[in-house]
Amino acid sequence: xxxxxxxxxxxxxxxxxxxxxxxxxxxxxxxxxxxxxxxxxxxxxxxxxxxxxxxxxxxxxxxxxxxxxxxxxxxxxxxxxxxxxxxxxxxxxxxxxxxxxxxxxxxxxxxxxxxxxxxxxxxxxxxxxxxxxxxxxxxxxxxxxxxxxxxxxxxxxxxxxxxxxxxxxxxxxxxxxxxxxxxxxxxxxxxxxxxxxxxxxxxxxxxxxxxxxxxxxxxxxxxxxxxxxxxxxxxxxxxxxxxxxxxxxxxxxxxxxxxxxxxxxxxxxxxxxxxxxxxxxxxxxxxxxxxxxxxxxxxxxxxxxxxxxxxxxxxxxxxxxxxxxxxxxxxxxxxxxxxxxxxxxxxxxxxxxxxxxxxxxxxxxxxxxxxxxxxxxxxxxxxxxxxxxxxxxxxxxxxxxxxxxxxxxxxxxxxxxxxxxxxxxxxxxxxxxxxxxxxxxxxxxxxxxxxxxxxxxxxxxxxxxxxxxxxxxxxxxxxxxxxxxxxxxxxxxxxxxxxxxxxxxxxxxxxxxxxxxxxxxxxxxxxxxxxxxxxxxxxxxxxxxxxxxxxxxxxxxxxxxxxxxxxxxxxxxxxxxxxxxxxxxxxxxxxxxxxxxxxxxxxxxxxxxxxxxxxxxxxxxxxxxxxxxxxxxxxxxxxxxxxxxxxxxxxxxxxxxxxxxxxxxxxxxxxxxxxxxxxxxxxxxxxxxxxxxxxxxxxxxxxxxxxxxxxxxxxxxxx
Amino acid sequence: xxxxxxxxxxxxxxxxxxxxxxxxxxxxxxxxxxxxxxxxxxxxxxxxxxxxxxxxxxxxxxxxxxxxxxxxxxxxxxxxxxxxxxxxxxxxxxxxxxxxxxxxxxxxxxxxxxxxxxxxxxxxxxxxxxxxxxxxxxxxxxxxxxxxxxxxxxxxxxxxxxxxxxxxxxxxxxxxxxxxxxxxxxxxxxxxxxxxxxxxxxxxxxxxxxxxxxxxxxxxxx
Numbered sequence: 001x002x003x004x005x006x007x008x009x010x011x012x013x014x015x016x017x018x019x020x021x022x023x024x025x026x027x028x029x030x031x032x033x034x035x036x037x038x039x040x041x042x043x044x045x046x047x048x049x050x051x052x053x054x055x056x057x058x059x060x061x062x063x064x065x066x067x068x069x070x071x072x073x074x075x076x077x078x079x080x081x082x083x084x085x086x087x088x089x090x091x092x093x094x095x096x097x098x099x100x101x102x103x104x105x106x107x108x109x110x111x112x113x114x115x116x117x118x119x120x121x122x123x124x125x126x127x128x129x130x131x132x133x134x135x136x137x138x139x140x141x142x143x144x145x146x147x148x149x150x151x152x153x154x155x156x157x158x159x160x161x162x163x164x165x166x167x168x169x170x171x172x173x174x175x176x177x178x179x180x181x182x183x184x185x186x187x188x189x190x191x192x193x194x195x196x197x198x199x200x201x202x203x204x205x206x207x208x209x210x211x212x213x214x215x216x217x218x219x220x221x222x223x224x225x226x227x228x229x230x231x232x233x234x235x236x237x238x239x240x241x242x243x244x245x246x247x248x249x250x251x252x253x254x255x256x257x258x259x260x261x262x263x264x265x266x267x268x269x270x271x272x273x274x275x276x277x278x279x280x281x282x283x284x285x286x287x288x289x290x291x292x293x294x295x296x297x298x299x300x301x302x303x304x305x306x307x308x309x310x311x312x313x314x315x316x317x318x319x320x321x322x323x324x325x326x327x328x329x330x331x332x333x334x335x336x337x338x339x340x341x342x343x344x345x346x347x348x349x350x351x352x353x354x355x356x357x358x359x360x361x362x363x364x365x366x367x368x369x370x371x372x373x374x375x376x377x378x379x380x381x382x383x384x385x386x387x388x389x390x391x392x393x394x395x396x397x398x399x400x401x402x403x404x405x406x407x408x409x410x411x412x413x414x415x416x417x418x419x420x421x422x423x424x425x426x427x428x429x430x431x432x433x434x435x436x437x438x439x440x441x442x443x444x445x446x447x448x449x450x451x452x453x454x455x456x457x458x459x460x461x462x463x464x465x466x467x468x469x470x471x472x473x474x475x476x477x478x479x480x481x482x483x484x485x486x487x488x489x490x491x492x493x494x495x496x497x498x499x500x501x502x503x504x505x506x507x508x509x510x511x512x513x514x515x516x517x518x519x520x521x522x523x524x525x526x527x528x529x530x531x532x533x534x535x536x537x538x539x540x541x542x543x544x545x546x547x548x549x550x551x552x553x554x555x556x557x558x559x560x561x562x563x564x565x566x567x568x569x570x571x572x573x574x575x576x577x578x579x580x581x582x583x584x585x586x587x588x589x590x591x592x593x594x595x596x597x598x599x600x601x602x603x604x605x606x607x608x609x610x611x612x613x614x615x616x617x618x619x620x621x622x623x624x625x626x627x628x629x630x631x632x633x634x635x636x637x638x639x640x641x642x643x644x645x646x647x648x649x650x651x652x653x654x655x656x657x658x659x660x661x662x663x664x665x666x667x668x669x670x671x672x673x674x675x676x677x678x679x680x681x682x683x684x685x686x687x688x689x690x691x692x693x694x695x696x697x698x699x700x701x702x703x704x705x706x707x708x709x710x711x712x713x714x715x716x717x718x719x
Numbered sequence: 720x721x722x723x724x725x726x727x728x729x730x731x732x733x734x735x736x737x738x739x740x741x742x743x744x745x746x747x748x749x750x751x752x753x754x755x756x757x758x759x760x761x762x763x764x765x766x767x768x769x770x771x772x773x774x775x776x777x778x779x780x781x782x783x784x785x786x787x788x789x790x791x792x793x794x795x796x797x798x799x800x801x802x803x804x805x806x807x808x809x810x811x812x813x814x815x816x817x818x819x820x821x822x823x824x825x826x827x828x829x830x831x832x833x834x835x836x837x838x839x840x841x842x843x844x845x846x847x848x849x850x851x852x853x854x855x856x857x858x859x860x861x862x863x864x865x866x867x868x869x870x871x872x873x874x875x876x877x878x879x880x881x882x883x884x885x886x887x888x889x890x891x892x893x894x895x896x897x898x899x900x901x902x903x904x905x906x907x908x909x910x911x912x913x914x915x916x917x918x919x920x921x922x923x924x925x926x927x928x929x930x931x932x933x934x935x936x937x938x939x940x941x
Contacts, residue, residue, distance in 0.1 A: 157729065158731070159770075419829075421831065424919065426923070427921055
């Protein structure tokens with residue numbers, strides 16, 4: 001088939017800037033073929049090359065004694081003792097989900113699960129962080145329904161429990177929703193698989209589903225802003241098949257046990273191109289592929305299409321040729337394709353043949369090694385203006401203002417569409433703080449949380465970045481888990497705008513400072529830029545996914561408040577209302593500075609909670625909505641009333657950081673008071689759990705009535 | 720008790736069911752769907768939850784035609800015991816071992832939550848550990864759990880006391896709130912809720928334990 005001529009329009013349509021194209025000419029010393037242009041575009045788009053973000057990502061702390069593998073592989077790996085490791089990552093599927101919500105979200109889940117089992121880990125927990133436009137926007141209902149069904153449709157069939165997540169609404173996401181999917185798996189530390197190829201002349205094997213034309217150019221689409229041609233981009237969204245993914249996972253894990261796998265890489269963004277280059281580059285080898293051997297779902301596919309297809313549920317591996325028979329038998333058992341499609345070669349060369357014809361012949365290492373890297377100009381986000389007076393509000397009215405908003409209403413409508421208990425190890429389901437699962441067959445538990453407050457990040461990127469990490473730290477500590485490590489999913493607007501780049505730089509600085517101070521290194525992550533539509537960007541949303549460990553013999557803090565329990569507030573309260581949930585939801589004002597994060601206090605208070613777990617019956621961190629919302633949520637979950645002594649607005653709704661609300665018996669409260677004094681931790685008795693109403697000072701409402709509102713507002717807004 | 724748990728390529732509760740049987744003291748063998756025969760001496764066949772063949776068509780329809788299911792049917796016809804949970808229940812209706820069909824949930828959404836189940840009949844090997852009228856809490860997790868039978872068939876099920884469990888607050892639109900039914904010889908139970916997810920204090924409660932214990936007792940005394 002005749003390939004099209006390389007024209008300026010064609011180059012531009014591949015998302016390559018003129019100087020990027022000139023760099024290609026310099027590297028190969030000639031005009032690229034059409035297939036080669038496609039390969040460069042796939043490797044050099046923002047999504048795959050991190051060209052705008054790399055400089056800053058390098059500044060993040062990624063090491064620690066617990067870290068087995070940091071960023072750069074399919075997922076991060078952290079040691080959890082006894083030869084066990086947790087493997088995890090979070091990744092965005094924002095652009096595809098906006099175009100085709102069900103499949104976009106589904107394949108986002110599929111992609112992240114594949115990243116985890118590619119490394120030899122069986123996925124055991126999933127989360128998702130979703131951001132949508134305002135509920136009244138004409139796209140929102142369709143997006144929420146489609147995305148939630150897509151997440152559930154894939155994860156439920158695959159058979160991984162979804163144990164946590166977030167859902168938020170804000171007009172800034174009207175034109176770009178965010179779908180950030182997290183997955184974690186368990187592996188043995190002596191049985192982890194990496195992507196670096198080794199050995200010359202080793203067979204390169206294609207595994208899994210067949211290649212079709214779906215998703216051709218997807219990574220390039222995901223690296224561009226949207227405009228009114230968005231509907232035309234629908235064919236670039238992939239279609240997911242969780243049943244095939246489930247078989248691929250079982251087959252891959254079984255294959256790994258045969259000893260046949262030298263290295264392995266899943267086919268995600270930019271499919272065959274990216275996975276083959278990755279394996280060759282990491283192993284300092286070349287790769288030769290014969291495309292006619294690629295299992296194909298459609299007739300007459302071209303080299304270009306096969307190299308850029310983003311068909312799902314596929315893997316590439318370098319095979320130990322002595323075990324080919326055993327390896328093939330595993331894939332035959334699971335009715336999946338197994339095809340030798342090429343070999344590793346000694347030269348630094350990426351050679352693509354199709355029916356004997358050379359379609360691409362490129363030096364391999366420059367495809368990733370010489371990808372453009374930009375030091376984008378950026379401007380510091382200006383300091384927020386001081387917050388004008390906030391009037392006092394009746395505390396129950398304030399609470400109602402929060403829980404009638406889908407942002408702070410109960411999320412049952414969402415998480416009841418996810419299988420939260422499959423695999424038989426879920427110790428805490430979504431709904432209250434971190435999700436907790438047991439490490440199968442042991443007494444150890446892992447806790448998972450996903451956090452960010454985009455309003456804060458917009459007002460003050462650095463403090464907002466710190467806060468996202470601090471909140472994750474608190475959510476893990478509140479269930480008694482020691483925070484281990486972090487994955488970051490950085491969603492921002494167009495990095496070519498200095499103010500957007502300034503948000504990115506500020507957030508990275510804050511995240512870096514916080515993960516260093518709280519000993520939660522970044523072990524994996526993903527950057528999603530160009531989340532803009534017609535020039536209007538999203539709120540900066542650096543989602544933090546974090547994992548904590550509850551060691552064998554340690555009790556998690558998973559109890560509920562009981563009638564008669566004392567309510568204790570840990571941490572200092574100043575009543576910071578800037579950028580608070582109350583201000584945004586009730587007064588419709590997004591004003592003031594974000595709360596500042598004292599990382600030393602975070603660390604001290606988190607350790608206090610964990611060290612005093614035996615005295616604590618129930619615990620939650622204080623975040624959006626402050627003391628009022630935390631007290632209500634704790635009471636609501638337990639079905640018992642609560643009386644908080646204070647009723648002034650800043651004390652109840654202020655969002656000062658490093659705070660927790662604890663419920664315990666009177667005797668235990670005394671012990672906690674003494675221990676807090678010794679530890680230099682501020683602790684205050686703020687009321688008690690009792691009766692069947694929610695009472696702040698003299699303002700009171702029935703728990704049943706509030707609970708009904710809390711549980712129905714989300715569905716009322718989006719269903 | 721010697722139990723076999725069938726593994727279809729898309730089963731995802733096979734391990735969970737095996738763990739619940741083992742915790743009750745059973746000896747469990749996993750059986751691959753392409754096998755043509757169950758192992759010798761099996762007392763109980765577990766048909767686990769999941770998405771046997773992706774369930775892109777009618778849930779359980781392809782699984783019901785798999786080689787191992789022919790052996791399962793023979794096992795049941797010989798008077799053998801079988802327990803189908805969730806997708807397993809769907810498969811058992813597709814094989815004809817149990818009456819009725821499971822349609823899409825009334826609300827059209829997948830539902831995962833813990834529900835109240837009333838023990839409608841304690842007169843089965845599966846439910847003899849409960850008292851009739853007991854309410855137990857067991858998780859559900861399904862998209863197609865809306866049980867349907869004709870009026871005539873329903874009357875027969877009621878007359879023959881074959882409704883094992885009913886929902887206290889019907890989540891999916893099932894006819895007569897039915898959550899689980901047994902075969903005419905009372906040896907095959909299909910149910911949408913997951914008792915194997917309620918068989919451990921560390922995970923989802925223990926209201927399902929009585930079912931697995933009762934089965935063990937049945938075979939200990941048999």
